[in-house]
Amino acid sequence: MELISNAPTGPIEQSWDKHKFDLKLINPANKRKYNIIVVGSGLAGGAAAASLGELGYNVQCFCYQDSPRRAHSIAAQGGINAAKNYHNDGDSIYRLFYDTVKGGDFRSREANVYRLAQVSVNIIDQCVAQGVPFAREYGGLLDNRSFGGAQVSRTFYARGQTGQQLLLGAYQALERQIGLGAVKMHPRMDMLDLIVVDGQARGIVTRSLYDGKIEVHMADAVILATGGYANVFYLSTNAKGCNATAIWRAYKRGALFANPCFTQIHPTCIPVAGEYQSKLTLMSESLRNDGRIWVPKQPGDKRAPGSIPESERDYYLERRYPSFGNLVPRDIASRAAKAECDAGRGVGETGLGVYLDLADSIQRLGKRTIAERYGNLIEMYERITGEDPYKVPMRIYPASHYVMGGLWVDYNLMSTIPGLFVLGEANFSDHGANRLGASALMQGLADGYFIIPYAIGDYLATAKPAQVAVDAxxxxxxxxxxxxxxxxxxxxxxxxxxxxxxxxxxxxxxxxxxxxxxxxxxxxxxxxxxxxxxxxxxxxxxxxxxxxxxxxxxxxxxxxxxxxxxxxxxxxxxxxxxxxxxxxxxxxxxxxxxxxxxxxxxxYVAAWEYQGQDRAPALTKEPLTFNYVKPSQRSYK
Amino acid sequence: MKLTLHVWRQKNAQDTGGMVRYDVPNVNEHMSFLEMLDVLNESLIEKGQDPIAFDHDCREGICGMCGMMINGKAHGGFPGTTVCQVHMRHFKDGDVIYLEPWRAKAFPVIKDLAVNRASFDRIIAAGGFISVPTGSAPDGNAIPIRKQDADLAMDAAACIGCGACVAACPNAAAALFVGAKISHLGHLPQGKVERDRRALAMVQQMNIEGFANCTNIGECEAACPKDIKLEVIARTNRDYIKAAFTERPDSTSAGAG
CATH class of the missing domain: 1.20.58.100 (Fumarate reductase/succinate dehydrogenase flavoprotein-like, C-terminal domain)
Structure with a gap:
C-alpha cells in the first residue's frame, strides 16, 4: 500500500489557507442529509460532534462513560499551548511549530504541525467565548505559564484543571446541540466493530453497557476520537476505562496503525505504592516551573530529605541541562530520573522515586502564590501519600501517560479507510516521537473544532456515499x-x-x-x-x-x-x-x-497493516521530509 | 487491617435490592478505597460470585464518575474528596462500613452502587452553555475580565457533576449542581447575555427531572468534593426571580430581507 499524505506543497505559511479553499463544500440545505458518527466525547470528539452539529449534519455521538463530560481529557492539569505571544517574549506561530517538530524529535509531518500551531490561537479565542475561566492577571487579561521544551510562556491554564475546563466548554457546546436535536448522544456504549462497505467506512457495531444490546449504526462517515492506549501498561495515568478497542478493531478492518511504539512516559507521577495499585496519578508538569528536582548524591542515602544538606544533593537536571534545567522535555526528564534510580540514588521505600522540591519557590514567592498556582495538585498529593509538600519534597517517578502512535491519517485526518477519520490522541499525526506538555489539549481541540469540519465536507462532496441498509x-x-x-x-x-x-x-x-x-x-x-x-x-x-x-x-x-x-x-x-x-x-x-x-x-512513519490473525502485519513507510526545521541532535543543554 | 462491609446489592433497576455482608481481610492502609473494593471483587470472582458493580474512571477525583454513600455520607464525608481519593489510612482494624448508592428519584439505580445520572446532562442541555458557534469568537483578550470574577467563575466551574449534592440532600434537590453552572457562566461577561434564559430553562428542566426543591439545609455544600459554596444557590434564585419577571417570549418576526 502506498501512503499519500495529501499534505499541501508550497510555502508552509499559506498551505492550510490554500488547502481550506481547495476543499469542497456542502451547501447548508444538503448537510442535514448526511449522517456522521463520532465515537468518543473528549476534547477531539466532543468538539467535533458539537461543531458538526452546528454546521447542520446529523450527528450521533458515542462514549463509554455515563456522560460525555467524563472523557479523560478532563484529567489534563497543566494547560494548553497557543502562539498568542501575549507576553511579548518572542513567541510566534513559527516558533510553536519549530518547538513542536523539534520536541517530537523530527518524526512528525511538518505541514500538520504548522497547521496545529496556526489554529492554536483560534482555540483560545473559542474557549474564552464559551466561558472557559482561564487564569487572568489583575488587568483582566489572560495569564500564561511556561512548560517543558519551550523557552517562552505560551501555556494558558485554568488552575490545575485546564483539561476539565476545556472539556466542559466542549461538553456544553455539545449538550447545546443535543438539546437542539442536532446531535444524538449515546452514553455507556462500547464500539465493537467498524462496518466497511465497498471500501468505505459506513457504520459501527455497538454494545450497550446497560443491557448488552448489540446494535448497528450506519452513517456516511465515521470519526474515531477514542483517545490513546497507554492502559496497555495496566498501570498508567489514563482513566481505568480508557481503551484501544475502537481503533484496534478499525485496524483489523484495514486502517493502518502508525508508530505504535511511540509512547510517552511522563516524568512527574506519584510513585507506585504496592501490588494492589490500580492506576497512577500524574502531578502536572507545570510543577517543574517552581519545583526543583533532586536526589541525594550518595547512593542508598536513607536520611530524611530535610536532613540532607544542600551540598549533598544533586539537582541533576539543572546540572546536565543548564539552559532548560528542570524544564527539559518529558522523554529526557523521564530517562534522567530512571538513570538516577538505576544508579541507586532513588528515594522513598521502593527506591523508585526522585524529589520534586518546592521549598526554594515557597521561600521566594511565598506559600500563598504557590498555593494559588498548584493548590489542588498539592492537596491531591497529600490525600494520596499522606505527606505535605509544603513541608517535605514530593516524591515523583515516571509513568505511562500518553501515546503519540495511533491510526495513520493523512493531512485531512482520514485513515487509510475512506470515510474513517481519526482525531486527537487516537491518531498519530502531530507529536512525532515525543509530545510536548500542553500540546495534547491543543491538538484535540484543533482536530475537533477547526480541521474536521472542513475535511469532512470535502470527503462527502467528493465520495458521495451511496445509501446502505442496516442489514447489509x-x-x-x-x-x-x-x-x-x-x-x-x-x-x-x-x-x-x-x-x-x-x-x-x-x-x-x-x-x-x-x-x-x-x-x-x-x-x-x-x-x-x-x-x-x-x-x-x-x-x-x-x-x-x-x-x-x-x-x-x-x-x-x-x-x-x-x-x-x-x-x-x-x-x-x-x-x-x-x-x-x-x-x-x-x-x-x-x-x-x-x-x-x-x-x-x-x-519515516512506520504504518502497519493487518494481515490476518496468525500472520505478521505488513510495514509501509511514509517518508518524512523536513524543509523548514532541519533535523539535528536535540540539545537542551 | 480487617474490615466488615455491608454493601447494597441490586441486580438491576427492577430488583428490590438489599444489604449483603462481606468480610475483607488484609486491607493495606496505602490502598485507595476503590482499590480495596477491587481486591474484594477479585476474590468474589475467584469464588464464582458476582462482583460489586460501582462506577469509577479517572480515579483522580476529576471525572465525577465515582460516588457512593459510605456510612451514610456521600463520598465518605472527607472534606473536598471524592471516593476514589479516599485512602484506607482513614479506617482502622475492625471497622464496619456500609456502602449504598446515591439515592434519588432522578438517579435510578442501574446495578448495585451504579446509578444513572443522565438527568444532569439534560439540565445542561436545557441551558447550561454559552451559545457560541465554532469559529465566531473574538480575540481572547478582547474583553478583559476582572481577576476576582474569573476566580469566582472558576470556583463554581470546578463542579464535577458527581451527584453527591443530590445524594446528601434530604430533598434530593439538584440546586447546588444547577447553581454551580449558573454561577460559573454568570460571573463572566460572555455568559451574561443568556443569563435570564439560562436560569429559567435550567430550573424548569430540574423540576421536570424530579429533583425536589431546595430548603436551604446545606448538606450539599458539606458533601461537595469540590467545595462548591451554598452561595451559588442564592445566585440561581436571584437570576431565576429576576428572569421570571423580566424575560419576554422570543420575538416571532424574522425581520425583512
Missing amino acids: PAAKEAVANATAITKKLLNANGNRTVDSFHRELGKIVWDNCGMARNEAGLKKALAQIPALREDFWKNVRVLGANEEFNQSLERAGRVADFFELAELMCLDALDRRESCGGHFREEYQTPEGEALRDDANYS
Whole structure:
C-alpha cells in the first residue's frame, strides 16, 4: 500500500489557507442529509460532534462513560499551548511549530504541525467565548505559564484543571446541540466493530453497557476520537476505562496503525505504592516551573530529605541541562530520573522515586502564590501519600501517560479507510516521537473544532456515499464478529480474573517496551505476549451474562485487544533500530546517554497493516521530509 | 487491617435490592478505597460470585464518575474528596462500613452502587452553555475580565457533576449542581447575555427531572468534593426571580430581507 499524505506543497505559511479553499463544500440545505458518527466525547470528539452539529449534519455521538463530560481529557492539569505571544517574549506561530517538530524529535509531518500551531490561537479565542475561566492577571487579561521544551510562556491554564475546563466548554457546546436535536448522544456504549462497505467506512457495531444490546449504526462517515492506549501498561495515568478497542478493531478492518511504539512516559507521577495499585496519578508538569528536582548524591542515602544538606544533593537536571534545567522535555526528564534510580540514588521505600522540591519557590514567592498556582495538585498529593509538600519534597517517578502512535491519517485526518477519520490522541499525526506538555489539549481541540469540519465536507462532496441498509452483509458480518468475541469471553470460564491477566501483560510491556528498550527484551516480550494471550482466552473467568450491566465483560474485551496491540508495539519497537523521543533503544545512544536518531534510515512513519490473525502485519513507510526545521541532535543543554 | 462491609446489592433497576455482608481481610492502609473494593471483587470472582458493580474512571477525583454513600455520607464525608481519593489510612482494624448508592428519584439505580445520572446532562442541555458557534469568537483578550470574577467563575466551574449534592440532600434537590453552572457562566461577561434564559430553562428542566426543591439545609455544600459554596444557590434564585419577571417570549418576526 502506498501512503499519500495529501499534505499541501508550497510555502508552509499559506498551505492550510490554500488547502481550506481547495476543499469542497456542502451547501447548508444538503448537510442535514448526511449522517456522521463520532465515537468518543473528549476534547477531539466532543468538539467535533458539537461543531458538526452546528454546521447542520446529523450527528450521533458515542462514549463509554455515563456522560460525555467524563472523557479523560478532563484529567489534563497543566494547560494548553497557543502562539498568542501575549507576553511579548518572542513567541510566534513559527516558533510553536519549530518547538513542536523539534520536541517530537523530527518524526512528525511538518505541514500538520504548522497547521496545529496556526489554529492554536483560534482555540483560545473559542474557549474564552464559551466561558472557559482561564487564569487572568489583575488587568483582566489572560495569564500564561511556561512548560517543558519551550523557552517562552505560551501555556494558558485554568488552575490545575485546564483539561476539565476545556472539556466542559466542549461538553456544553455539545449538550447545546443535543438539546437542539442536532446531535444524538449515546452514553455507556462500547464500539465493537467498524462496518466497511465497498471500501468505505459506513457504520459501527455497538454494545450497550446497560443491557448488552448489540446494535448497528450506519452513517456516511465515521470519526474515531477514542483517545490513546497507554492502559496497555495496566498501570498508567489514563482513566481505568480508557481503551484501544475502537481503533484496534478499525485496524483489523484495514486502517493502518502508525508508530505504535511511540509512547510517552511522563516524568512527574506519584510513585507506585504496592501490588494492589490500580492506576497512577500524574502531578502536572507545570510543577517543574517552581519545583526543583533532586536526589541525594550518595547512593542508598536513607536520611530524611530535610536532613540532607544542600551540598549533598544533586539537582541533576539543572546540572546536565543548564539552559532548560528542570524544564527539559518529558522523554529526557523521564530517562534522567530512571538513570538516577538505576544508579541507586532513588528515594522513598521502593527506591523508585526522585524529589520534586518546592521549598526554594515557597521561600521566594511565598506559600500563598504557590498555593494559588498548584493548590489542588498539592492537596491531591497529600490525600494520596499522606505527606505535605509544603513541608517535605514530593516524591515523583515516571509513568505511562500518553501515546503519540495511533491510526495513520493523512493531512485531512482520514485513515487509510475512506470515510474513517481519526482525531486527537487516537491518531498519530502531530507529536512525532515525543509530545510536548500542553500540546495534547491543543491538538484535540484543533482536530475537533477547526480541521474536521472542513475535511469532512470535502470527503462527502467528493465520495458521495451511496445509501446502505442496516442489514447489509457487511453489517451482519460485523455483528456476528462482535457477538462471537463476547460469547468466547463468557464461555472461557477459566480460573483467572481479567485484571490479573492485564496486570501481567502490563508488566511485560513496561519491562521490555517501556522507558528503555533493547533487542533481547523486545524479542522476549514478543515470545511472552502471545503465550499469555493464549492462556487468557483459555483461562479467563468472566462471570454473568452479556444481557446485563457487566463490568468484567467490558474489561475483558478491552484487555483482549490490548494483548494484540502490545505485540504490535513491541514489533514496531524492535523494527525501529534507532532511538528517538520516547522510543529509547539502549543500543542506540550518544556517549552522554542521549537518544541517537538515525535519520538516514529511519526518517519515516512506520504504518502497519493487518494481515490476518496468525500472520505478521505488513510495514509501509511514509517518508518524512523536513524543509523548514532541519533535523539535528536535540540539545537542551 | 480487617474490615466488615455491608454493601447494597441490586441486580438491576427492577430488583428490590438489599444489604449483603462481606468480610475483607488484609486491607493495606496505602490502598485507595476503590482499590480495596477491587481486591474484594477479585476474590468474589475467584469464588464464582458476582462482583460489586460501582462506577469509577479517572480515579483522580476529576471525572465525577465515582460516588457512593459510605456510612451514610456521600463520598465518605472527607472534606473536598471524592471516593476514589479516599485512602484506607482513614479506617482502622475492625471497622464496619456500609456502602449504598446515591439515592434519588432522578438517579435510578442501574446495578448495585451504579446509578444513572443522565438527568444532569439534560439540565445542561436545557441551558447550561454559552451559545457560541465554532469559529465566531473574538480575540481572547478582547474583553478583559476582572481577576476576582474569573476566580469566582472558576470556583463554581470546578463542579464535577458527581451527584453527591443530590445524594446528601434530604430533598434530593439538584440546586447546588444547577447553581454551580449558573454561577460559573454568570460571573463572566460572555455568559451574561443568556443569563435570564439560562436560569429559567435550567430550573424548569430540574423540576421536570424530579429533583425536589431546595430548603436551604446545606448538606450539599458539606458533601461537595469540590467545595462548591451554598452561595451559588442564592445566585440561581436571584437570576431565576429576576428572569421570571423580566424575560419576554422570543420575538416571532424574522425581520425583512
